[in-house]
Amino acid sequence: MPPSLSRVIALSRLGLRSLTEAPKDVPVRWVSVSELEDPTPFLEGGELVLTTGMRLTPENAAGYVARLVERGVAGLGFAVGVIHDKVPPELVEAAREQGLALLEVPKPVPFIAIGKAVSRMLAAEWYEDTTRAYQAQRELTRAALKGPGPLITRLARELGGWALLLDPSGAVRNAEPARARRRAAALAAELPRLRGTASVSLSEGGGGSEGDHVVLQAIGLNKRPRGYLAVGTPEPLPHVGHTIVGAAVSLLTLKSETPRTGRALRAELAAHLLGLPEETPTPHRVLAASAATSASGATSASGAEVLDALEADPAGERCLAVPLDDALAVIVPDALTDQVVALVAAYGSVGVSAPASGADLERALREAEQALAAARRTGRDVLHYGDLPGQSVLGLMDPGPAQGFAEALLAPLEAEGLVPSLRAYIEANGQGETAARTLGVHRHTLRTRMQKAARLLGRDLDDPAVRAELWIALALSANHDGPIGHPGD
Template identity: 35%
Template sequence: MPTDRGYEEYVRRLVDHGIAGLGFATQVIHGVLPKGLEEACRNQGLPLVEVPDRTPFIAIIRMVADYLAREEHARAEWSLQAQRAISRAALRPDGLTSILGELERQLHSWVALYDAAGNYVRMPRNRPLPSDLAAEVSARVRDALDLGTRSASHLDVGGQSVTLQTLGRKGSLRGALVLGAIEPLDPARADIVNSVIGLASLALEQARTLDTARRHLRAGVFEQLLDGSTDVAIRTARQVWGQLPRESVLVTVSQQDNPAPNLLEALELLADDYRGAVFYAQRRDQLIVLAGPAHQDRVLELLQRHGAVAGISSPTGINELPNALEEATRALHRAVEVGRAVVAFSELSDGGMLGLLRDEKAGPVARGLLQPLIDYDAAEKTELLETVREWFANNCVWDKTARRLGVHRHTLRNRIDAVGRILGLNLDGMRDRLELYAAVQFLEKT
């Protein structure tokens, strides 16, 4: 006869293995239910069913099998009806919106669609994304899109089960679909979700061909602007995008050796959001963006999010694009040279020592350029500025300078590298060495 402890261990093992209930025959070996078994099942929360000797277990098995068969048939019938409803929704003029709305009704949950830039797309008549989950869900979507690969993941967000599926092709995703507040998907529901993902992906892929054609058209319009055919370019753009930036614009150039996934899709969406104020085009290995000053921060935010290095021109008119493109390209080369994400041409023409060697301005500009180094020396109790002076005094000869300072030449090189990082200069290049040399000389004259 098992002890109470034996019953507890037995029932615990049943629960740990996922057993949903326990049937116990009486009037066969035991006349009544053992008290220890009753207590153990009560403690473990396991349903206990007494099966009298006149009730054959085969009858119970048949009843359960019939129930499971009815449930399976009901799921199959529901799946068939749901598939038909979604297929009908796909034939409506607002196909994608109707498909997602039907999915919400079938799953009794909210469904959220995100575009290629990770922006939430509000669908009319559909349930809104819960406000308390919006920030974290959006962050998870952007992380998934930034990877640039097709993926499906099940997440816990704010205590809710969330399924996230990216849409599109590897390296060129079109968006993401998020399902929330649902139980784990059984096969029938999973089939419905997969059908919707397939239809949504197809709808988004159909727009890809149009996007490619638009990009070719953008490139043609930009070449017209460079050639001076401004009127033709404006008329062409007006028929497709509404208009082009007409007032003072900034030209931003980004190198496209290894384009970031979804950057072009994100720019297309940005251009749609600011019709007439933002225009972009691809030109050989460069990505060029024209934007009004009011929208430039949004352009830079998008480029930096995708890891792009950029150069920015001075404000210019639409008729002066060739000069502005040259300025932005020079600024881009400078950004690559010094390892910065963004460089504006104004920093080269107005802020550089070589562009301002006038006696009345050189001193203040020199101090402005060297101030970060002066502040660093004061805060860290270092003598990097004196090291630079000694380095220049010895014609940048490493060994000679190291001997004069009483340090190893590797220590000297580390100090000079630190100066370059603090000032944003590449001291391996002649131009920046001359810039720093001039700043040190004019600083001593003030």
């Protein structure tokens, strides 16, 4: 707020002396110097008018004061020792009768010194208001991240009053303090007034009570409000108070107008969980992004950074993410794949599945994990499952029967723990020395294992056709760590 007249008088370096008992708590909005007999056409109200009394006479003093009072000036400063040795008694008497604050300005004090002093005080007040508004907006933003309730609580604290968040029907959503809820009934009658305007100010019996000054604002950008914000304070809101309320309305509007871009994805997920048919399945892909996790399974700093990047981007808001053991799985609408891949690839390797929908998402997750494992080994930033060698052949197979074939073929080896050794042997294209070195065992140990595997399978592992069948079975089975079918093998 602008400085009060009493604060200006209190500046000892100016030497101002009050000659009347008029209230001094009025704000001084500016300083105006005028020697006109009627300066009011050039005033807006709230000024401290300074004059030497050049055109002042005993006859026109009363009229001069009356015009200043009617214009609403903050006060009149009269310089002595220039035209008049002292303030004319007729002017003092008129000021006392009409309630005008009259100040004596000593001769050594130039008018420009008073103007500069008030200007500095106004600048300080403006800076203080700006700083307070900035700090309040920052606190409101921090509170808004936790939800509308904490935002309303913080707003009431910033204003030193109460605050209500109402839904479109006028029912209370949040109130601070809780007793402010009882004001909703009186405010409900005022809501129709907001259909043609952004805000309504009330006081006393006009919707407020107990002498409170109330501001009621609509929330939302459309003609039909998504809710209403009401705040009440003992005194009328200053300019900075209106700025703070405006910031709260903006935050609430932003929340209420956020596009429902993820609605379709959530509906499909709900249908899948409930076993309901999907009316219009939307193709999605699953990304497996590098993200370390803690021993408890909570996403660590790197994983949190990926999640933050997703939540901060409009494309990321349309995705669903879940931490895995050493990665982050992200379900992405197919059309946004490139955008989301670019977001998460900045934090590590990414594996991308083929398009899928509904029940196929489990298969897509396996594909993404396989692609990520290959990307990590080969040092690639992004690798699509379709780019893995052999996937075009595997894609021709019916997933159900193919998976059953793989599980049945490998079951005897799974029971004996021979699948890792077989995988290394197939990867090495039947070269026992290479496979043994990969496994870190003696070549005779590997030979014994492969002989046992051949007996269990009833097949000759030196036969290329047999090894081809086994390669397909291994590629179809869970293959998170092995490089079967991955580039560089």
